[in-house]
Amino acid sequence: MNKLKYVFLVVVVFTTANVQAQSQKKAKQNPVVTGAQDREYWANLLYKMSSPVILNLSNGTLKKNMPVEVPPGQKTDFFKKVTYLEAVGRTMAGVAPWLALPDDETKEGQMRKKLREALLKGIANAVDPSNPDYLNFRTESQPIVDAAYMAQAFLRAPKALWEPLDAVTKKRIAEEFKALRTRTGAYNNWLLFAGINEAFLLSIGEQADPVRLEFAKRKILEWYQGDGWYSDGPSFSMDYYNSYVIHPMLVDFFKVLSDKKRVPIDMYDTAVKRMVRYSEFSERIISPDGTYVPMGRSVTYRTAAFQALGQVALMEKLPTQISPAQVRCGVTAVMHRMFDQCNNFDAAGWLVLGFCGSQPGIADSYTSTGSLYMATLGFLPLGLPADNVFWTADAADWTAKKAWSGQAFKKDYHVEY
Numbered sequence: 001m002n003k004l005k006y007v008f009l010v011v012v013v014f015t016t017a018n019v020q021a022q023s024q025k026k027a028k029q030n031p032v033v034t035g036a037q038d039r040e041y042w043a044n045l046l047y048k049m050s051s052p053v054i055l056n057l058s059n060g061t062l063k064k065n066m067p068v069e070v071p072p073g074q075k076t077d078f079f080k081k082v083t084y085l086e087a088v089g090r091t092m093a094g095v096a097p098w099l100a101l102p103d104d105e106t107k108e109g110q111m112r113k114k115l116r117e118a119l120l121k122g123i124a125n126a127v128d129p130s131n132p133d134y135l136n137f138r139t140e141s142q143p144i145v146d147a148a149y150m151a152q153a154f155l156r157a158p159k160a161l162w163e164p165l166d167a168v169t170k171k172r173i174a175e176e177f178k179a180l181r182t183r184t185g186a187y188n189n190w191l192l193f194a195g196i197n198e199a200f201l202l203s204i205g206e207q208a209d210p211v212r213l214e215f216a217k218r219k220i221l222e223w224y225q226g227d228g229w230y231s232d233g234p235s236f237s238m239d240y241y242n243s244y245v246i247h248p249m250l251v252d253f254f255k256v257l258s259d260k261k262r263v264p265i266d267m268y269d270t271a272v273k274r275m276v277r278y279s280e281f282s283e284r285i286i287s288p289d290g291t292y293v294p295m296g297r298s299v300t301y302r303t304a305a306f307q308a309l310g311q312v313a314l315m316e317k318l319p320t321q322i323s324p325a326q327v328r329c330g331v332t333a334v335m336h337r338m339f340d341q342c343n344n345f346d347a348a349g350w351l352v353l354g355f356c357g358s359q360p361g362i363a364d365s366y367t368s369t370g371s372l373y374m375a376t377l378g379f380l381p382l383g384l385p386a387d388n389v390f391w392t393a394d395a396a397d398w399t400a401k402k403a404w405s406g407q408a409f410k411k412d413y414h415v416e417y
Helices: 003-029 035-059 076-099 107-126 142-156 158-162 167-182 190-203 210-222 241-259 265-284 299-314 324-340 369-383 399-403
Strands: 224-226
Touching: 035 076, 035 107, 035 324, 035 369, 076 107, 076 142, 076 158, 076 369, 107 158, 107 167, 142 158, 142 167, 142 190, 142 241, 167 190, 190 210, 190 241, 210 224, 210 241, 241 265, 241 299, 241 369, 265 299, 265 324, 265 399, 299 324, 299 369, 324 369, 324 399
Parallel strands: none
Antiparallel strands: none
16 A cells, blocks of 8 residues: 555544544534433423422421422411412322323333322322311412312313312312302402312312303403403403413313303314414424523413413314424423523422522512412423323424524414404
């Protein structure tokens, strides 16, 4: 071999080796993440978030062990009357679809089974007057709200969370819900809380208050502003309450009423269509780096901002231009940005007041530790089984990531329904 050929061969070998090394280094820096890995991340995060509430409630130690962090200048006395039901009701609504999946021998399946069994025990404790964790449904207005999330949990997972309860516990729950009728709340989305509490009673064969059902139905529909947005009361507010409360709860409310022939099925179908339209906005607000705008009140509810999008995905009703994979990848990016880069838990694993870490100064006057468990509502797609396309499809860019990287993306237009 002459010298020139030898040098050429050395250069080729060196270049090839260098390219391979760089490629391997890049792969390590930017590994391809599968849907199974995304699901594992979601499941572990939801377990981390919800287990302090559920496991303590099952042991009768929730009131003993849960901290009561309140906004600066507020006193804890009032919040201790309501914050524990807040934590329980909101957590139940978030984990319900996941706990409704059948048992299996996977690590995730074992986590689900542990939480479900503990929650069933905890629900019995919550309505047992002799238990240290007997929860307050009887005084203050706030329990109207958090009973509504408990109701939503039962409606989302009746076979997992309602049917296995013993007769005494079921009767006690019904009585606690009826006791809520002695109070009223704000003239806004609170009407829907009262309405779904009555819808739940209707669903289990109890007598519902027709006035509360009718008032919730009429006023929320009157407050529809168009293009998938409802006003939270007579005046419009630019915040995430369409996702925190209005769309998911209204759809679940109308599902009961339509099943019971109290409203035409068209009313339920329209509510779903409007939630699907709103979900398009939710998907578009996720920036390429997984952040989203912290606008409006109650931003301490964190990932609850994506409840409506998650419910549409769970119902498998995403618009044709939004693939399940891009929703999975977009919301996963939010979770990584919010929970990997912000320390949102205290040393004992409880959520702290804030949006990205401990920021008690941004908490609203009605917010305490229990309120924060609204964040579990962002995990509804975990109710889809692991072999669903939401979890099995290859990773995909979400709309903002497409837009800011020069890719084609769908134009957005107003709708008339």
